[in-house]
Amino acid sequence: MRKIDSYDKDFLISILREMNFIRRFEEKAGQMYGLKKIGGFCHLYNGQEAVAIGAVKALDMKTDYILTGYRDHGHALAVGMDPNAIMAELYGKSTGVSRGKGGSMHMFDVEKHMLGGNGIVGGQIPVAGGVALMQAYKGTGGATLVFFGDGAIHQGSFHETLNLAKIWNLPVVFICENNQYGMGTSYDRVSSVTDYSIMGNSYGIPSWQVDGMDVIAVYEELGKAVKQAKEQALPAFIEIQTYRYKGHSMSDPAKYRSKEDLEAYKQKDPILGLKARMLDAGLITDEQFKEWDKEDKKRVQDAIEFADKSPEPPLSDMYEDILA
Numbered sequence: 661m662r663k664i665d666s667y668d669k670d671f672l673i674s675i676l677r678e679m680n681f682i683r684r685f686e687e688k689a690g691q692m693y694g695l696k697k698i699g700g701f702c703h704l705y706n707g708q709e710a711v712a713i714g715a716v717k718a719l720d721m722k723t724d725y726i727l728t729g730y731r732d733h734g735h736a737l738a739v740g741m742d743p744n745a746i747m748a749e750l751y752g753k754s755t756g757v758s759r760g761k762g763g764s765m766h767m768f769d770v771e772k773h774m775l776g777g778n779g780i781v782g783g784q785i786p787v788a789g790g791v792a793l794m795q796a797y798k799g800t801g802g803a804t805l806v807f808f809g810d811g812a813i814h815q816g817s818f819h820e821t822l823n824l825a826k827i828w829n830l831p832v833v834f835i836c837e838n839n840q841y842g843m844g845t846s847y848d849r850v851s852s853v854t855d856y857s858i859m860g861n862s863y864g865i866p867s868w869q870v871d872g873m874d875v876i877a878v879y880e881e882l883g884k885a886v887k888q889a890k891e892q893a894l895p896a897f898i899e900i901q902t903y904r905y906k907g908h909s910m911s912d913p914a915k916y917r918s919k920e921d922l923e924a925y926k927q928k929d930p931i932l933g934l935k936a937r938m939l940d941a942g943l944i945t946d947e948q949f950k951e952w953d954k955e956d957k958k959r960v961q962d963a964i965e966f967a968d969k970s971p972e973p974p975l976s977d978m979y980e981d982i983l984a
Contacts, residue, residue, distance in 0.1 A: 705734035710930035714878025723802030730765035747963035753970035782812035792832035811842035860897025872902030
């Protein structure tokens, strides 16, 4: 675990609270799915909160962009999207971020520089290359972060985009959130290479691994990668080793892993880990954390009530937004 001595107390409190809010939001989303308030697919982010928060904290969201895959609620909350509108999108309501048409996999907010939320495995990777090409062409000074899971690492679009990113010197950071499991199996049963970070080296792109259960490690290493992308026009590839506590989606009972495996990772929980370090340093008290947690639960409950009361999209919307 990285030291927290040099960090401002308010900064540490903000990342602790933002991770906790994502956890509470996802727990409630899972409950609402069970009550059939949410339909379709729903991929929860429990356990991976340090990745989205640590990475986004290293960005300037006035000039930088992020894109991600279908496990996108945490990233949407990390960039400051409205939790009410996110929950309404999960409900399929017209007040959702995609007017209820996108659902869990398609969180999007152009003003927040969050360009999805993409339902196709790895589909966001070449799009991110295009966004970074725009930034380089226009000289915006910004960088693009693209998140994807270990299941996307063998897609052709991943390799093609890394190759072009290096040839064209694009300000893009590729982030593999290796949460140990794809849809139904462990990553090391489907890959001939288990140290994914070496894949970037094949294209001359600096690559390394990061402990995704330590939010400070994610923040520091992403800061290096983003600085490199902006100042040297040099892409980076980072494999962040994390863990998802839930199944691949709500329909996955996760029978391919043991309870011992799950419990071992919960001992490294990113929220409880940072909380413990801050308690030890005398920066917060347990009573303060309980009060913040109560506030987070209230905000999530407010989002549930907003979604419940929001209207369904009208039938007249059925054939809108069709481009082909």
